[in-house]
Amino acid sequence: MQKNENSRAVLLTGGAGYIGSHIAVELAAAGKQTVIVDNLRNASEDALRGIAEITGSEPVFYRVDARDKDAMREIVKCHGIADVIHLAGLKSVAESTKEPLEYYNVNLGTTLTLLEVLLESGEGRIIFSSSATVYGIPDHVPVTEEAIAGRCFNPYGRTKYFNEQIINDVVAASEGKLSAVLLRYFNPIGAHPSGLIGEVPTGVPNNLMPYITQVAAGKREKLYIYGNDYETRDGTGVRDYIHVVDLARGHVKALEWLESHGKGKVEIFNLGTGQGRSVLEIVETFQRVNNIKIPYEFAPRRPGDIAEYYADPSKAERELGWRAELSLEDMCRDAWNAEKTLQSRAKKG
């Protein structure tokens, strides 16, 4: 490894994944150098090629498990890393109930290693990918950052909450060496408008938008809408869907905030649009903007689902100067464009 004296790159763990690849693009747009660490457990080098095509330069990439302390120490030292956006981890709620130990091992292990390595190096600013799932069933909507957290229903959600607590404790004890922003994402969907990066689930998608795009592509026969008897405007579940490009831009703003205002602090921000949308509204919008029919059938509620939640994103607007700009139409159009583009590239090999 060559020591790079001139640049202070941003380390992006999980940077070949769905959200991470979009953050890599936005970091490049903000003129920041990026070092990606990803073990490709849920991603492929195609994402790195997509990032390179969009930004015009190859990202620095290490195929490394973020729990590998020696490798992480070396990368931090070599690139003079102080800024880290930490996304590496496992994200399936359903899988986490079947393999809780693996989820605790990976999701907590990556964070512990990162904190240890940054403490050893003497400084660190961490942006952590948390989730609105830490709010469990919120007492009221829109959900502010002050809402009670930790009432999670599943091991995945608990790993997010435990990570938040660990980061709090370690920053507090670090005598100003570390600081952190915990970003609680609502429901990221969509893709970069180029279609060169996007969400590429392996197996049957758990989440709504990738399922819809696979129905649109003819890979699945129809969408099953889980529950039409919720106390919501049309009976289907309501969520705060946010364009992944807006979400990625929120990370750049959070990093800038951490550099200028965050020393020694841990601050939490919701990243959402502030608008709740029902499953039927998503289906209707997808059909309209893409001119494609999505056959669907109502099915029983999915265990663990809640009726409705959406963010109060005003803290991020006030303090980070960030707000979501892209519309639901953009999300649906870009998700479908990426499905088609990535599919045709995969066929060409």
Ligand code: NAD
């Ligand atoms: P993703 O699976 O596409 O990205 C995660 C990346 O981490 C993958 O590229 C995977 O290969 C990598 N990875 C997994 N274990 C690793 C390890 N031990 N070492 C190095 N790399 C490893 O998921 P995503 O949707 O991009 O999510 C990114 C982060 O955001 C995750 O932490 C996730 O929990 C969080 N999050 C996602 C959502 C969502 O709806 N997608 C919502 C809230 C929070």
Ligand code: WQD
């Ligand atoms: C959205 C709505 C479903 C699929 C999950 C995680 C959460 C966070 C984001 C990481 C719900 C309905 C879905 C389908 C459907 N991830 N739906 N048919 O459940 O809000 O959040 O992803 O942190 O932790 O729990 O997102 O996209 O799965 O569901 O009707 O085939 O779509 O019931 O109302 P969810 P989702």
